[in-house]
Amino acid sequence: MSALGRPQDMFSDTAIQLQPxxxxxxxxxxxxxxxxxxxxxxxxxxxxxxxxxxxxxxxxIPLGTADFLSDVWGSISDQGVVTHITGGNFAQSSITINGWLRDFLWAQASQYSSMSLILGRVIGDIVDQFTPSVAMDVTYTPDQPVSNGQELMPNLIASKPHVNVGGVDMRSSYTIIMTDPDAPSPSDPYLKEYLHW
Structure with missing residues (x-):
């Protein structure tokens, strides 16, 4: 089953039109x-x-089938190649229901993560606004995975975490930055604690 979100799909014999x-x-x-x-x-x-x-x-703005993917999460390479945030084929995944649902849920999860960082003043005070581009799992011990909004005690984060970056080209390099809520910021310059490892 496909959602007819692109002009070339409007004359498909294998799809039905879906409307929100x-x-x-x-x-x-x-x-x-x-x-x-x-x-x-x-x-x-x-x-x-x-x-x-x-x-x-x-x-x-009138709503139609193309509005299923109103927010496109992706990036453009130096060569002008557009890559969907999930690393998949955006043109194909946008017309299949399962692909659309996967992309929609990923975008919602990414948006939620960004909003919590904005509310916590991490984005804006400590780092600039960014678009998440890869999935990442961080663990300090096998029984201590890090989840969004979780408070970690100093004894758990004394050593470097294990970071697993999934679904990416292994030739890519990434910089992991750990920020402490007590790091100095323009809005709260009196906070002085840093966490380094």
């Missing part, structure tokens, strides 16, 4: 609500443009 009907219903509800509830409310999805300070603040 729930998302379309929500969008339609938002489009009808301003006129139905209050004549002074802002337009949301009704076809009008809302501008604040001369910049677009709200512009409705």
């Amino acid at each position: 009907v729930f998302a379309q219903w929500i969008q339609n509800t938002h489009a009808l609500a301003p006129g139905a509830t209050a004549s002074t409310s802002l337009t949301w999805g009704g076809g009008d443009l809302v501008a604040v300070g001369g910049k677009v603040a709200l512009l409705p």
Whole structure:
């Protein structure tokens, strides 16, 4: 089964067209609500443009099958080759349901990880915004894997961790940076503890 998200797939004999009907219903509800509830409310999805300070603040976009993958997580090489974040064939995985689901779940997990780093002020204060590009497992001892948001006691992190980078070209090199929540930052310059190994 395929989702018809690309123009060349619209004439396929082996696929059925899927529509995000729930998302379309929500969008339609938002489009009808301003006129139905209050004549002074802002337009949301009704076809009008809302501008604040001369910049677009709200512009409705009709939802269709191509919106299954509205956020593309990937990178472009020096040669101009686009690689999907999962390392797979994005053009193929975007039209198969299983491929789309895998890509969607990976993007959601990556987005969650980034949001927790932003909320914890790691991104912004300590490192710049980045897009996760590989899966990575970090363990200090066989029974102590590191998970997002986990507090690690100093006795567990005295030695270097074991880092497993999966699904990548072994010719690639990576830099692992360990940051401490107590590292000095522009917003909290009084914090002075560092963790080095």
